Amino acid sequence: MEITPCLLDTENPLIVDGATLGSRIAATGREHLWEPRLRPREVNVIVIHSVSAGALSPAEPFDRRWILKIFCDYGVSSHYLIERSGEIVRLVPEELKAWHAGGSIMPEPDNRQAVNEFSLGIELAASPASGFTAAQYGKLAELCVDIERRHGRHFTYVGHEDIAGHRAVSAGLRKDIKTDPGSAFGWQEFLECLDAGRKSGESGSGTAPARAETIIT
Numbered sequence: 001m002e003i004t005p006c007l008l009d010t011e012n013p014l015i016v017d018g019a020t021l022g023s024r025i026a027a028t029g030r031e032h033l034w035e036p037r038l039r040p041r042e043v044n045v046i047v048i049h050s051v052s053a054g055a056l057s058p059a060e061p062f063d064r065r066w067i068l069k070i071f072c073d074y075g076v077s078s079h080y081l082i083e084r085s086g087e088i089v090r091l092v093p094e095e096l097k098a099w100h101a102g103g104s105i106m107p108e109p110d111n112r113q114a115v116n117e118f119s120l121g122i123e124l125a126a127s128p129a130s131g132f133t134a135a136q137y138g139k140l141a142e143l144c145v146d147i148e149r150r151h152g153r154h155f156t157y158v159g160h161e162d163i164a165g166h167r168a169v170s171a172g173l174r175k176d177i178k179t180d181p182g183s184a185f186g187w188q189e190f191l192e193c194l195d196a197g198r199k200s201g202e203s204g205s206g207t208a209p210a211r212a213e214t215i216i217t
């Protein structure tokens with residue numbers, strides 16, 4: 001699977017609005033938009049987000065550079081961005097903690113808080129009006145199957161809205177309510193693609209995961 005590297009650190013050379021993303025990160029006093037995980041072996045959740053730069057760049061709301069400028073300016077990050085074309089962009093290494101969930105709590109009966117600690121974040125370039133492309137559903141499922149194979153386990157899938165909505169606010173974990181990926185995201189379509197991907201991996205010759213060896217330490 002092809003993944004384009006674009007790590008959110010001070011070396012990032014992408015230029016937007018006259019400055020590199022790296023220099024924007026450096027201006028915040030950070031070296032990168034991630035931190036170590038406290039318990040790397042416990043990563044078992046994938047949080048699905050949608051993101052648009054429509055407020056900054058109305059003509060090109062899904063332009064990678066403008067979306068990543070938002071991340072740099074606000075000091076937030078996710079592990080991956082999937083563009084409208086289906087191109088997968090790696091922003092943060094999986095073994096490190098990205099800052100995508102904020103104050104958050106898993107749905108019942110899990111109830112774990114601080115979801116960044118044990119999750120991977122995947123951003124889909126989309127707005128409530130645009131919805132999601134077929135390429136995005138396909139590549140999202142492909143990426144998730146690949147992650148599960150490498151980590152040697154099935155993951156739990158939640159939307160940002162499921163962990164950072166009214167319940168998180170009521171619990172005093174955050175002030176604002178997240179609404180992404182929203183009702184335009186076709187959970188059934190995604191989960192069907194995921195299921196098909198898992199099955200083809202299981203039946204394919206020579207592609208079965210060597211589970212004990214692929215768990216990230």
Ligand SMILES: [Zn+2]
Nearest residue numbers: 049050160180
């Ligand atoms: Zn989000």
